[in-house]
Amino acid sequence: MTAITYAKHRKRALLLASLLVGTNGYARADDASALKEQVDVLQRKVDALANNSLPAGATKGSFKIPGSDTSVTLGGYVKFDAIMSDKSAGVDSVGDQQLNINLVPVGPTAGQHKKDQVTLHARQTRLSLGTSTPTSYGGLTTYIEGDFFGADGNESVSNSSGFRIRHAYGSLGNLSAGQYWTNLFNEQAYPETLDFGGTVGEIFIRQAQIRWTQKFAGGDWSVSAENPESVVAVAGAAAPFRADSDHAPDLTGRIRFAGERATYSVGLLARNISIDSAAAPAATSEKWGGAAVLTGIVRTTGRDDLRFDLNVGNAIGRYQVPGFFPDGYVDATGAMHLARQESAFVAYRHFWTPTLRSSFVAGAANSNPPNGTSSAINKSDRSQHLNLIWSPVPAVNLGTELLHAERTVVGGDHGSLKRIQFSAQYSF
Secondary structure (H helix, E strand, C coil): CCHHHHHHHHHHHHHHHHHHHCCCCCCCHHHHHHHHHHHHHHHHHHHHHHHCCCCECCCCCCEECCCCCCEEEEEEEEEEEEEEEEECCCCCCHHHCCCCHHHCCCCCCCCCCCEEEEEEECCCCEEEEEEEEEECCEEEEEEEEEECCCCCCCCCCCCCCCCEEEEEEEEECCEEEEEEECCCCCHHHCCCCCCCCCCCCCECCEEEEEEEEEEECCEEEEEEEECCCCEEEECCCCCCEECCCCCCCEEEEEEEEECCCEEEEEEEEEEEEECCCCCCCCCCCEEEEEEEEEEEEEECCCCCEEEEEEEEECCCHHHECCCCCCCEEECCCCCEECCCEEEEEEEEEEEEECCEEEEEEEEEEEECCCCCCCCCCEEEEEEEEEEEEECCCCCEEEEEEEEEEEEEECCCCEEEEEEEEEEEEEEC
């Protein structure tokens, strides 16, 4: 509604009040009071039309569905990435659009004929929808989020890429169910990188689960049953196999302590690793394995913070970004073996000014696979990120980042990747 139209409505409301009350003072006081209330109601309606707005919701940036107690929040961002790598991961490969350490070539001729790859894309662009409704059992919330890292697009024509679900979950009080970050890891501890793949050494997985969360003074604890999937390295096979069937959900427990200057969490994982595949008909055994995870976010000086993650176990496997390790190893007789695996990252974020910041992130992972494991199976990796991000306004991030990563396989072959990235992100 324009300012002129709004002014006209206001004048009409005041004129109506003047005519009904009269200017000679003979109207009764109660009539005048009633008319004033009617004018106030009319004025509020005119104001609402002028603002052309829905009722504000229970959280910042949300609105209420008319006639209900449900608050709705729409969010997301548009992100553009321009990336130059010292070698290509292949035609239309996602490995050129984000760090996927599995796709870093290894060996003496790794990337020999695939040098200086330039890629521009907008696949990290994200959309989200959240709702919140108060009930007698506590808050009822839902959340759906997706991006465009689904089916790969064809770079030679329209660059169309498939939309995919990242999160889809709901909660009522302490109980939640759906697809979300694994309960094993505190997702708030992820470091800030422009590269969408993130640092090696971190736990990174989203999957369907049912979770119970209980708050206590100074933190919370939670337990979950999550979707199982066994990825197993079989003797003589250059790539791991996925099991045809899984026999028990992955089980996690986590406790988180939140203080004034730091947040720490400890997570435990128990998994049944099995193999039932036509690719390995002789393999029939299964084993239970697990892992322990320690994460922290420590506020240092000003707005700076230190973040870290340490993971140790014998079944980290596909929980390690990006599914870097096998979950288990099957020897030539079909027997299942589990191997010690450890990974970690540390990240420091420094604010040069209120609108300019940098993060340095270093991560690593290592495994000790049994004898007989194929020489092409992953053994260890390393990565380092260094960036500079400027936010001229809170909803915009403009930045550049340097990346170096290394991958080593069981046979000893080694490969590396160097990359520079420029990004522009516009949130709403």
